[in-house]
Amino acid sequence: MTKQSLSPSVQEAVLKRVEEIGSEMISFLQELIRIPTVNPPGEHYVVNAELIGGKLREFGYQTHYIAAEGCHEHTEQYPRLNVLGRMEGSRKRPCLHFNGHFDVVPVGEGWTVDPFAAEIQDGKLYGRGASDQKAGIAASIFAIEAIRRSGLRLQGTVEQSGSVDEESGGFAGVAHMAKLGWISDDKTDFVIITEPTNVDRLFLGHRGVYWFKVTTHGRIAHGSMPHLGISAVDHLVDFLYDVNHQLKPSLAQRKTAVPVEPPGSRYASINVNAIFGGQPEEGMQTPCVVDRSGAIFDRRFLAEENFDDVRGEVKALLEQLQGKNPEFKYNMEDMMIVQPVQTDPNCELVSAISQSAEQIFGRLPKLAASPGTYDQKHVVRVGNVQQCIAYGPGILDQAHLPDEHVLIEDVITSAKVMALTALRLLGTE
Ligand SMILES: [Zn+2]
Numbered sequence: 001m002t003k004q005s006l007s008p009s010v011q012e013a014v015l016k017r018v019e020e021i022g023s024e025m026i027s028f029l030q031e032l033i034r035i036p037t038v039n040p041p042g043e044h045y046v047v048n049a050e051l052i053g054g055k056l057r058e059f060g061y062q063t064h065y066i067a068a069e070g071c072h073e074h075t076e077q078y079p080r081l082n083v084l085g086r087m088e089g090s091r092k093r094p095c096l097h098f099n100g101h102f103d104v105v106p107v108g109e110g111w112t113v114d115p116f117a118a119e120i121q122d123g124k125l126y127g128r129g130a131s132d133q134k135a136g137i138a139a140s141i142f143a144i145e146a147i148r149r150s151g152l153r154l155q156g157t158v159e160q161s162g163s164v165d166e167e168s169g170g171f172a173g174v175a176h177m178a179k180l181g182w183i184s185d186d187k188t189d190f191v192i193i194t195e196p197t198n199v200d201r202l203f204l205g206h207r208g209v210y211w212f213k214v215t216t217h218g219r220i221a222h223g224s225m226p227h228l229g230i231s232a233v234d235h236l237v238d239f240l241y242d243v244n245h246q247l248k249p250s251l252a253q254r255k256t257a258v259p260v261e262p263p264g265s266r267y268a269s270i271n272v273n274a275i276f277g278g279q280p281e282e283g284m285q286t287p288c289v290v291d292r293s294g295a296i297f298d299r300r301f302l303a304e305e306n307f308d309d310v311r312g313e314v315k316a317l318l319e320q321l322q323g324k325n326p327e328f329k330y331n332m333e334d335m336m337i338v339q340p341v342q343t344d345p346n347c348e349l350v351s352a353i354s355q356s357a358e359q360i361f362g363r364l365p366k367l368a369a370s371p372g373t374y375d376q377k378h379v380v381r382v383g384n385v386q387q388c389i390a391y392g393p394g395i396l397d398q399a400h401l402p403d404e405h406v407l408i409e410d411v412i413t414s415a416k417v418m419a420l421t422a423l424r425l426l427g428t429e
Helices: 008-020 022-033 045-058 130-149 174-179 232-251 307-324 348-361 376-381 408-426
Strands: 062-067 081-087 095-101 124-126 157-163 190-193 201-206 208-217 269-277 292-301 329-338 366-370 388-390 405-407
Touching: 008 022, 008 130, 008 408, 022 045, 022 124, 022 130, 022 408, 045 062, 045 081, 045 130, 045 157, 081 174, 095 130, 095 408, 124 130, 124 408, 130 157, 130 405, 130 408, 157 174, 157 408, 174 376, 190 348, 190 376, 190 408, 201 348, 201 376, 208 232, 208 307, 232 269, 232 292, 232 307, 232 329, 292 307, 307 329, 348 388, 348 408, 376 388, 405 408
Parallel strands: 095 157, 095 190, 190 388, 201 366
Antiparallel strands: 062 081, 081 157, 124 405, 201 388, 208 292, 208 329, 269 292
């Protein structure tokens, strides 16, 4: 790092430049929001990737388009296209990579504004994806552009990527890029994922996730003579009872030391996501004892919990039921396993962004962890880049809601934090 990059006059000039290009940044954000990149199914990804790529090229980056070849989500009708821009300084390392996902969740009901018009009212920019997380993409691109327009050249390398499918697991997005080596410890030093963290907080990581399905089996019989059959629904009810009365109280005792926000999410938890069994709800019913039933569970686990134990205690409940009732037949399937991740709060990236945020807000940012997962798992576990955090202008509580919006002031403020962070980490010529 050069002394010059941290000199007050250089910083002052860059911060002023961020403000000067603020309206350009917001117009670009509006353009992003006006492309309805709804996932599922993954619409208009190519147009959005090209919009980001075009802007990056205009701002001096070499751009690469990375299609998710070989991923089953990547189809002719809904192609999965990621974009990555790279701007090398006089040195290849360190390399700071900004990543933002440009897919958005479906609109849902209850909107009072057009979700894709990107209207501005009272300092708020409305639209699906405004907070989660197209604002973060605009902020990081213009943060670096402010440095360039101040006539400065960063010494290290900056990369910016726009990726797909974060909302559905990120396998064709960040995971794919990491697998191909685009985000990897042999070229990438720091990753900032620009998810909504409320501008003055940052996320060090997230909890673990275990989705699993339990299916119970019985024997079909006529509903007027249920004693001749075995009800798979009764089996499921017994299991759900034990989940509620044995597992849940035990999970409620387990609290993580990781600063997960909101604090209610610092406990281990389980939720029933779906339940099935018997005849379809619509249509004619015929009298039958249900021979197949089941449920899908969403278990969130803590950094302090071991995954094998997490799965083992569910299995133990099922075995206990089978021990009491030999007719209790079941099977249990894993659907998704995400290990918790947490970046070292004392690493260079966290300290650089913390100092930068302190300069802007007059206080250190809150170091938190996310209750749900995001693409950090792929950066850390597939790309093996350990210094990765989430930081962005969006409002976390606005994510996925009707009338989703972001504060324009936050977008500009976060770009200032990002610009100072880049100066600190990469230095200037
Ligand atoms: Zn998001």
